[in-house]
Every structure is written in C-alpha cells, then in structure tokens.
Amino acid sequence: LSERRLLFTNPVLLRDWKSPLRYLFGPGPSNVPPRILAVGAKPIIGHLHPEMYEIMNDIKRGIQYAFQTENNMTISMSGSGHAAMECAVFNTVEPGESVLVAVNGIWGERVAEIAERMGANVHRMVKTPGGYFSNKEIEQHKPVLFFLTHGESSAGLCHPVDGIGDICRKHNCLFLVDTVASLGAAPIFMDKQNIDILYTGSQKALNAPPGTAPISFNERACHKMFNRKTKPVSYLFDMTHLSNYWGCDGKPARLYHHTGPVSGFFALRESLAILAERGLEESWKKHKEVAAYLYRGLEDLGLKLFIPERDLRLPSVTTIAIPDGYEWRELLAYIMKHHQMEMTGGLGPSIGMVMRIGLMGYNCEKTNADMALNALADALKNCKKSKA
Amino acid sequence: LSERRLLFTNPVLLRDWKSPLRYLFGPGPSNVPPRILAVGAKPIIGHLHPEMYEIMNDIKRGIQYAFQTENNMTISMSGSGHAAMECAVFNTVEPGESVLVAVNGIWGERVAEIAERMGANVHRMVKTPGGYFSNKEIEQHKPVLFFLTHGESSAGLCHPVDGIGDICRKHNCLFLVDTVASLGAAPIFMDKQNIDILYTGSQKALNAPPGTAPISFNERACHKMFNRKTKPVSYLFDMTHLSNYWGCDGKPARLYHHTGPVSGFFALRESLAILAERGLEESWKKHKEVAAYLYRGLEDLGLKLFIPERDLRLPSVTTIAIPDGYEWRELLAYIMKHHQMEMTGGLGPSIGMVMRIGLMGYNCEKTNADMALNALADALKNCKKSKA
Numbered sequence: 001l002s003e004r005r006l007l008f009t010n011p012v013l014l015r016d017w018k019s020p021l022r023y024l025f026g027p028g029p030s031n032v033p034p035r036i037l038a039v040g041a042k043p044i045i046g047h048l049h050p051e052m053y054e055i056m057n058d059i060k061r062g063i064q065y066a067f068q069t070e071n072n073m074t075i076s077m078s079g080s081g082h083a084a085m086e087c088a089v090f091n092t093v094e095p096g097e098s099v100l101v102a103v104n105g106i107w108g109e110r111v112a113e114i115a116e117r118m119g120a121n122v123h124r125m126v127k128t129p130g131g132y133f134s135n136k137e138i139e140q141h142k143p144v145l146f147f148l149t150h151g152e153s154s155a156g157l158c159h160p161v162d163g164i165g166d167i168c169r170k171h172n173c174l175f176l177v178d179t180v181a182s183l184g185a186a187p188i189f190m191d192k193q194n195i196d197i198l199y200t201g202s203q204k205a206l207n208a209p210p211g212t213a214p215i216s217f218n219e220r221a222c223h224k225m226f227n228r229k230t231k232p233v234s235y236l237f238d239m240t241h242l243s244n245y246w247g248c249d250g251k252p253a254r255l256y257h258h259t260g261p262v263s264g265f266f267a268l269r270e271s272l273a274i275l276a277e278r279g280l281e282e283s284w285k286k287h288k289e290v291a292a293y294l295y296r297g298l299e300d301l302g303l304k305l306f307i308p309e310r311d312l313r314l315p316s317v318t319t320i321a322i323p324d325g326y327e328w329r330e331l332l333a334y335i336m337k338h339h340q341m342e343m344t345g346g347l348g349p350s351i352g353m354v355m356r357i358g359l360m361g362y363n364c365e366k367t368n369a370d371m372a373l374n375a376l377a378d379a380l381k382n383c384k385k386s387k388a
Numbered sequence: 389l390s391e392r393r394l395l396f397t398n399p400v401l402l403r404d405w406k407s408p409l410r411y412l413f414g415p416g417p418s419n420v421p422p423r424i425l426a427v428g429a430k431p432i433i434g435h436l437h438p439e440m441y442e443i444m445n446d447i448k449r450g451i452q453y454a455f456q457t458e459n460n461m462t463i464s465m466s467g468s469g470h471a472a473m474e475c476a477v478f479n480t481v482e483p484g485e486s487v488l489v490a491v492n493g494i495w496g497e498r499v500a501e502i503a504e505r506m507g508a509n510v511h512r513m514v515k516t517p518g519g520y521f522s523n524k525e526i527e528q529h530k531p532v533l534f535f536l537t538h539g540e541s542s543a544g545l546c547h548p549v550d551g552i553g554d555i556c557r558k559h560n561c562l563f564l565v566d567t568v569a570s571l572g573a574a575p576i577f578m579d580k581q582n583i584d585i586l587y588t589g590s591q592k593a594l595n596a597p598p599g600t601a602p603i604s605f606n607e608r609a610c611h612k613m614f615n616r617k618t619k620p621v622s623y624l625f626d627m628t629h630l631s632n633y634w635g636c637d638g639k640p641a642r643l644y645h646h647t648g649p650v651s652g653f654f655a656l657r658e659s660l661a662i663l664a665e666r667g668l669e670e671s672w673k674k675h676k677e678v679a680a681y682l683y684r685g686l687e688d689l690g691l692k693l694f695i696p697e698r699d700l701r702l703p704s705v706t707t708i709a710i711p712d713g714y715e716w717r718e719l720l721a722y723i724m725k726h727h728q729m730e731m732t733g734g735l736g737p738s739i740g741m742v743m744r745i746g747l748m749g750y751n752c753e754k755t756n757a758d759m760a761l762n763a764l765a766d767a768l769k770n771c772k773k774s775k776a
Contacts, residue, residue: 021431082624
C-alpha cells in the first residue's frame with residue numbers, strides 16, 4: 001500500500017468561499033431566518049437518542065398542526081418533496097393498480113412518471129398550466145389513488161380541494177394532495193377535507209433549508225398500505241420501517257432503519273415551532289394580504305397576472321404573464337445582476353409563459369414586495385424590448 | 389373558510405430545548421466540528437444558482453480525491469447512505485438480472501433486500517459477522533453486479549478489496565463497494581482497485597451531519613446504466629437526471645430535477661475540504677494509530693477484540709466481544725448516563741455479539757480513546773456481573 005501514490009490533492013477545494021447575499025423571491029427555496037439557521041447549527045446528537053425521539057415527536061405535532069390533522073401516521077421524510085412523492089405512491093399503490101393524476105403544471109407530470117415506473121396503470125387528466133378540474137370531471141374515473149396539486153407553483157394556481165375527498169371516498173379511492181408550495185400560505189384542512197395523504201416540503205413557507213418533507217397518512221391510507229400483497233419497491237421509503245423509526249407503529253422499540261438528517265430535523269422542528277407561534281390563520285392572512293399588495297403593484301406596472309381568477313391564485317407564488325416584447329430570461333438575469341434577487345421563469349409546461357415571484361413565510365412582507373416591484377420596474381425600464 | 393375552527397395549537401412545540409452534550413463514540417454519526425457546523429449555517433442560496441454549481445463542482449473534486457478516482461460521474465446523493473445504496477442498485481441492475489451480495493453483517497443484507505424489491509435475482513454469500521470472503525469464493529458466480537462492504541461497521545471488519553475488481557472485470561460484472569464506515573479511515577483506491585461503483589456517507593469520518601452521500605460510477609458502470617432497456621424504478625434516484633443536476637452529462641444546461649439539501653451540501657463541501665487539507669495518507673495513518681492505541685487500552689482492561697486478525701480490523705469502528713457475565717445494554721446505558729458518551733451494541737446479525745467504539749475523523753484522537761477507555765473501565769467496575 002505504501003507503494004501506491006495518491007492520485008492528486010485538491011487546491012481548488014481549499015479556497016475560501018462566501019455565501020452571496022440573495023433575496024430568494026422565487027418559488028423556493030426561500031430565505032432561511034437566522035433563528036432556523038442557528039438551530040440547524042446546534043451540535044448534533046445521535047439519530048436514535050431519546051432526545052432525538054423527542055424532537056421527532058415535536059416535529060410530528062408540528063406537522064399535525066400545520067396539516068390540521070390528528071393522524072398518528074405523521075412523519076418527515078429524510079429528503080426533499082420528491083422523496084415524499086415517491087413515498088406516497090410507492091406505499092399506497094401496487095403494480096397494476098390504477099392511478100389518476102391531475103396534470104396542470106409540472107407536479108402532476110412528476111407523480112405520473114413516478115407511478116408509471118413502479119408499474120402502476122396511470123391515467124392523466126391534463127389541462128394547460130393554470131387550468132383546474134371540476135369535481136364532476138374527477139368523478140369519471142375509478143383509480144385506487146387520485147393525485148392533485150394544491151399549490152401548483154409552476155402556474156401559480158391554488159387548486160380548490162373541497163368536495164374532492166368525498167368523491168374519492170365514495171369510490172374507494174385514496175386522495176393524495178401536494179402542498180409543497182402552499183402549506184402555511186393557503187388554508188388546507190387535511191382531516192376536514194378528507195385528504196388521505198398529504199405532503200409538503202421544508203423550504204417554502206416553512207423557511208427551513210431543503211432536505212426534509214413532512215407527510216401524513218390517515219387510517220384509510222394506512223389500511224391500504226399496510227395490507228399490500230407486494231413490498232414497496234424502495235426499502236428506504238417503506239412506511240413499515242419509517243413508521244417504526246418515527247414511533248408511529250405502536251411498537252415499544254424504534255429500530256435502526258436509516259440515519260435521518262439530524263441537523264435538518266433540528267431546523268424543521270424550529271420552522272414548525274415558528275408557524276405554531278404565529279398561528280396558521282395569521283400566516284394565511286399575511287400571505288393573502290401581501291399577495292394582494294403585490295398584485296396591485298404589478299398591475300400598476302402594467303403587468304398582467306397569469307391566473308385571472310383572484311381566488312385561484314396561489315398566495316405564496318405569484319405568476320405574471322411575460323410582458324409583450326420582452327425576453328423573460330433577460331429580465332430575470334437583470335434582476336439577479338442588479339438586485340441580487342431571484343425571480344424565476346416557468347417550470348415544465350409553463351416555461352415561456354410566466355415569470356414567478358415567491359414571497360413565502362419569513363419573506364412574506366410588504367417591504368419585500370416593494371423591493372420586488374422596484375427591481376421589476378427597473379428591469380422593464382432597462383431591458384430592451386424586441387421589435388416583435 | 390372563516391367558519392372552520394382550527395383543530396388545535398401546539399404548546400409543546402413552543403418550549404425551548406437544548407442539544408445535550410454527547411460524545412458520539414458510536415459507529416456514527418460522529419461529532420461535527422464547529423467549523424462544519426458554522427458553514428452549514430451560512431445563509432442559503434438557490435439550488436440552481438451558479439455559485440451552488442461551483443460548490444457542487446468542489447464537492448465532486450473532493451469526492452474524487454477521497455475516493456482516489458478520476459471518474460467524471462461523481463456526485464452526492466441528497467440523502468443518507470441508503471439513498472446511495474438504492475441509487476447504485478436501481479441504476480445498474482434491471483429486473484431479472486443477477487446480483488451477488490456478500491453478506492457478513494448488516495449492509496449486505498440491506499443491499500440484497502433492495503435488489504430483491506426491484507426485481508433482481510439475488511444470490512447471497514453469507515458469513516457470520518466478522519467473516520470475510522476469499523477471491524476464489526467470489527469467482528464462482530456470474531452476476532451483473534457484485535456487492536461488498538469495505539467497512540462492515542456492524543462487525544468492525546475492514547474487508548480486503550485487492551484483486552476482486554479484476555475478477556469482476558474478467559466476468560463482465562460490476563463491482564460495487566460500500567465505504568460508508570471506512571472512507572477517510574482506511575485506504576481505498578477506487579481507480580487502482582478497479583471498483584466500478586463506490587459510495588460513502590457524510591456522517592462518519594467525514595464528520596458532516598447525516599443527509600448527504602457521495603457516490604461515483606466509472607465508465608463501465610456508466611455504460612451499463614445508460615444503456616438500459618427499462619427505466620430505474622425511482623425517478624428521484626435516476627442517474628440520467630442526477631448526472632445532469634451535477635453537471636456530469638456534458639449537456640450545457642442543468643435542469644431542475646429535485647431540490648438538493650443546500651445547507652447539507654455546504655457542510656459536505658467543508659468536510660471534504662478538511663480531508664483534502666489534512667491529506668488522505670495522514671488521515672489513514674491517524675486512524676490506524678489511534679485504533680492501535682485503543683486496542684492496547686482495551687486489552688489492558690482485559691477485554692477481547694472481536695476481530696482477531698489485526699489487519700482486518702476497521703480502524704474507525706472497533707468491536708469488542710461482550711465481556712463474560714456482563715449485560716451489554718447495562719454497560720452502554722451506564723456509559724451514556726455517567727459519561728454522556730455513546731458507544732453501541734451490535735447491529736443486525738452482530739447484536740448480542742459485540743460492543744462498538746467509533747473514533748472517526750474529528751473524534752479520532754488519543755485523548756478521546758482515553759476518555760472512552762476510562763468510561764468503559766468505570767462501567768466494568770460499577771455494572772453488576774451476572775452469576776452466569
């Protein structure tokens with residue numbers, strides 16, 4: 001071994017770097033408040049220490065409050081929103097079963113792809129970005145799982161949820177809802193709205209760093225997922241193991257499954273505590289008010305909101321129709337360069353259709369809306385209009 | 389909506405909590421040095437900002453150095469070691485193909501389970517914990533993938549790797565090696581040892597918080613995984629997308645796939661920079677020296693090391709045969725209670741056979757070995773011996 005020479009050392013890695021100032025006013029991640037950063041930097045403890053279980057129990061309580069649910073089967077994934085997506089589909093659907101996916105932006109498309117890969121029979125209901133589905137349309141299918149995005153961040157749409165859970169129940173179908181971009185910003189009542197599986201991400205209105213994703217399953221969902229004929233394709237995302245790790249399976253001991261992101265859970269706990277301190281109603285109200293303030297400012301700049309129906313707009317992420325004659329990439333690059341501010345273009349099917357401003361949680365303040373409007377006005381003034 | 393009453397608020401969540409002092413001298417996570425905690429608490433930036441790509445490029449360089457590889461296809465998973473395990477198997481194996489797994493502790497069993505769930509034809513070569521495999525035994529099978537754990541932390545074994553890559557190459561089989569518990573502590577040369585896929589975790593000798601997991605694929609592995617007939621079962625772990633996200637696919641643009649753990653990547657970059665500063669040879673030497681010092685101290689206490697062959701012992705995690713007449717759970721609980729120190733029992737098949745002391749990276753110091761020995765001596769003195 002001593003005869004082996006090392007390949008190389010790595011001078012680039014040794015240089016110092018600074019985290020640049022960024023106003024993260026896109027669709028997420030949003031800026032993380034110092035209070036959450038500080039808690040995320042506390043010395044770590046073991047992932048299976050009793051104090052860690054207490055933190056996980058607190059997280060569970062915090063998610064129950066944020067989701068408005070009493071579900072025992074409430075945990076956080078050790079991963080981003082996509083981990084929660086895969087967990088939901090992998091556990092509740094078996095190969096060959098039918099899944100209905102509402103696709104009106106990017107997230108439905110993702111879930112459809114995930115379900116197809118694990119062998120489900122996927123039916124897509126497709127609308128253009130910003131489109132929404134009537135309860136009547138939804139009722140025409142007979143899947144075991146129906147997926148809907150509550151906060152369709154790629155289009156800036158907040159989809160109505162009332163009544164859909166009842167339809168699903170009537171047809172013995174599970175109702176899976178994505179609230180990654182909407183949780184804490186727009187009302188959702190998991191239990192009262194009969195949502196069977198709900199998930200979100202940490203890095204939007206919750207303002208924690210990305211890397212954890214709350215998810216909850218009700219009794220109906222648990223019944224389906226714990227009475228499978230086949231094992232889920234993923235061991236890491238198997239709820240039999242995750243429910244034990246989170247102390248939700250009623251067993252006396254929690255066994256080692258995987259090593260959870262200890263610091264990420266510290267931060268997630270703090271973000272949920274902040275939401276609980278503030279109160280959900282106050283948080284929803286604030287997002288609605290700041291969004292309304294932003295709408296007025298955008299209209300004053302002569303810009304057109306992409307979602308015409310005010311009640312369907314997602315309060316956390318506002319979509320603007322790309323102003324005539326402008327190149328959207330140029331506007332966004334200008335704003336980043338001159339204002340250190342992130343706004344973004346569309347995503348998936350909404351690319352080239354919209355620009356997006358996200359003001360979520362900690363960032364959701366009228367002063368930030370003013371900064372965003374000022375940056376946008378500056379860009380509109382200084383970026384070239386094409387002849388078209 | 390205003391008529392809906394909120395379910396409850398959450399007083400428990402609002403209480404303050406402290407992260408207790410813990411000497412994490414188990415098999416990981418290990419203590420995170422203040423320098424890494426501080427970098428992990430830097431204000432975040434967007435997961436798709438150019439500065440983030442630079443950090444990801446630095447991580448790639450750091451992994452290449454730590455793995456001793458020039459592989460372009462070198463990334464970090466947004467998840468723990470199990471995410472890397474699933475990524476390796478999901479991408480390089482198709483349903484119906486044969487996988488050979490060396491099981492001599494817990495990790496092989498995990499990989500076998502993962503491969504079975506995605507439809508592979510799994511053959512297990514089983515030894516009791518601490519057992520190891522001869523190159524001759526390995527050669528008798530004809531799989532598409534052979535899995536071996538370099539650092540079998542459940543048994544404290546560091547498995548020899550030389551020659552196995554050549555056998556695999558001869559039989560057109562990919563060689564997958566787990567170095568979660570050994571990287572930085574025991575020599576590994578990915579390129580020179582003809583390892584086709586290598587992964588590790590962030591929370592062992594690298595001393596970053598858990599939640600990221602470096603992985604690298606060589607040309608042979610890339611050829612197999614990018615010429616599949618079927619899509620991998622996981623969209624989140626699909627290397628077609630992950631390679632683009634990490635700028636490894638040669639395409640000009642990185643597209644949104646999932647949101648990586650920005651703070652976790654900050655911390656991982658710092659941990660790799662620390663390893664590069666120190667140098668691999670120095671790190672290997674230090675682990676070997678401190679381990680040897682610990683062995684002497686343990687023998688002076690009349691304890692028996694579980695792995696008799698000194699050269700096969702894993703320098704980062706030392707296993708002790710449970711001393712006659714003692715209840716291991718009682719010893720460990722005593723050490724935690726009176727010394728705020730984590731040591732652990734066995735894991736999987738080694739439960740009831742061993743106690744484990746991990747001194748990794750930042751924790752790998754003779755002073756810490758002294759503390760561990762002192763705590764152990766105290767426990768042996770004060771815990772009751774049974775009559776047996």
